[in-house]
Amino acid sequence: MDIPARLPDPRKREKKMYRFEYHKATSLEDAASKRSTADDATYLAGGMTLIPTLKQRLASHSDLIDLAGIDGLAGISVDGAVVTIGAMTCHAEVAASAALRDAIPALADLAGLIADPAVRNRGTIGGSLANSDPAADYPAAVLGLGATIVTDKREIAADDYFLDLFETALEEGEIITAIKFPVPKRAAYEKFPNPASRYAIVGVFVAETEGGVRVAVTGAGPCAFRVSDMEAALAGNFAPDAVAGITVSADDLNQDLHASAAYRASLVTTMAKRAVAKAAG
Amino acid sequence: MAINVSLSVNGQAVSRDVQPNRLLVDFLREELGLTGTHVGCDTSQCGACTIHLDGLPVKSCTMLVVQADGARITTIEGLAPDGDGGDLHPMQEAFRQNHGLQCGFCTPGMVMAGIGIAQRHGLPSNDVIRAELDGNFCRCTGYHNIVKSIAAGAKAMAMTGAKTVAETGGE
Structure with a gap:
């Protein structure tokens, strides 16, 4: 097969994205140093959100620093009661991991519900959490399991991590390196997906952990949040009926063309019931 | 600033200087002339x-x-490298036999996704x-x-042990 010479006018579509410089980081230190010396740099993980955002000109950066070449950031290891997932591990790998499926099947199931197979081959858990899209799936699992976000600087408890819309506890330039998930006694995730994008209109992760029952919601609010009333009810009676009468206020919930805030509030209860039924299985 | 990338496309080594904001699909179509890979929605x-990409x-x-520097890429053109008159990949042949297309615009992506499904699931339901x-x-x-x-196509692949160029390295 002959590959022909350059065809005319390949520049037309290049104008879609603003120009930026690209660097492949060789280590965490290299990445942080490249970022701090650039004008307005950002990190690139799988790029499944960043690249569409750049294409739509919703963002522009002077420099992209690709984390894909840094050794040791991908992979899944199970060590007794803790599962550690490297930040650059793609969703497909999380969904397919037999070791994870043994330890926390609900987390493997959740990863298999993100976007579609081709996107799951590129998108990463660290990228998803750094971005903290209000409708992303991973935040529900991280908060629902009481995971720990490990960065190049420190460890952050899930309860302290999600702050607001696309806002996390990460400091400027801080890099997520791994996520540590405690293995729960039982857990399940139920999601009501947007039929086009597969993002969660509402997703609820329920877990019975060593530290008690946790209920975490994604898709409904500006960022993932817990429902303490449901947690208290489930601590006494881990059954769908226990949460059937508990509703969250629609006041601060998301509202868009796909679902009203009141509908999202209703879905929180419905998805919680289903998740509890699945976990109690 | 242009960056030099070296990658394997359908078993051929390719080395070019590209702008950082160059999309892979545009590179394949416009610089390598591999227009079998289509742009539909352009929003993933x-x-x-x-x-x-490396078989996935x-x-x-x-x-x-x-991002594809150093990677091994297979496009629809790489499945039946002999072109007209050559044997189709079993997945392509299955689309032909089963009338799996009408206008054909989505077909290259369907075939590439279909091969991925067969490779992950064997004989999927x-x-x-x-x-x-x-x-x-x-x-x-x-x-x-x-x-x-x-x-x-998955059945035919299981019977013939078909591999993509990415797996064989173009051998």
């Missing part, structure tokens, strides 16, 4: 741009060329195929014959 929904289906409209086609849109067929094609 439709899957017409699906190629194999990915959406080439949502990837920079510079129709339900599995439909679920796995979440990221590939067809606006003509109603999917029915696409599902039939992928089931038949």
Whole structure:
């Protein structure tokens, strides 16, 4: 097969994205140093959100620093009661991991519900959490399991991590390196997906952990949040009926063309019931 | 600043200077003339741009060329490298036999996704195929014959032990 010479006018579509410089980081230190010396740099993980955002000109950066070449950031290891997932591990790998499926099947199931197979081959858990899209799936699992976000600087408890819309506890330039998930006694995730994008209109992760029952919601609010009333009810009676009468206020919930805030509030209860039924299985 | 990238495309070594904001799909189509990879939605929904990157289906409209430096890429053109008159890849042949296309626009992406489904699932059920086609849109067929094609193609691949160029390295 002959590959022909350059065809005319390949520049037309290049104008879609603003120009930026690209660097492949060789280590965490290299990445942080490249970022701090650039004008307005950002990190690139799988790029499944960043690249569409750049294409739509919703963002522009002077420099992209690709984390894909840094050794040791991908992979899944199970060590007794803790599962550690490297930040650059793609969703497909999380969904397919037999070791994870043994330890926390609900987390493997959740990863298999993100976007579609081709996107799951590129998108990463660290990228998803750094971005903290209000409708992303991973935040529900991280908060629902009481995971720990490990960065190049420190460890952050899930309860302290999600702050607001696309806002996390990460400091400027801080890099997520791994996520540590405690293995729960039982857990399940139920999601009501947007039929086009597969993002969660509402997703609820329920877990019975060593530290008690946790209920975490994604898709409904500006960022993932817990429902303490449901947690208290489930601590006494881990059954769908226990949460059937508990509703969250629609006041601060998301509202868009796909679902009203009141509908999202209703879905929180419905998805919680289903998740509890699945976990109690 | 242009960056030099070296990658394998359909078994051929390619080395070019590219701008960092150059999308992989545009590079394949406009610089290498591999126009079998299509741009449909351009927002990573439709899957017409699906190629194999180191053996895995990915959406080439949502990837920079510079991210593919050092990678092994297979496009629809690489499945039956002998071109006209040569044997089709079993998945392509299954689409032909089962009328798995009408206008054909989504077909390259469907075939590349279909091979990925066969490689992951062996002999997938129709339900599995439909679920796995979440990221590939067809606006003509109603999917029915696409599902039939992928089931038949997976069966043929299992029987022939078919490999893509990415797996064989173009040998």
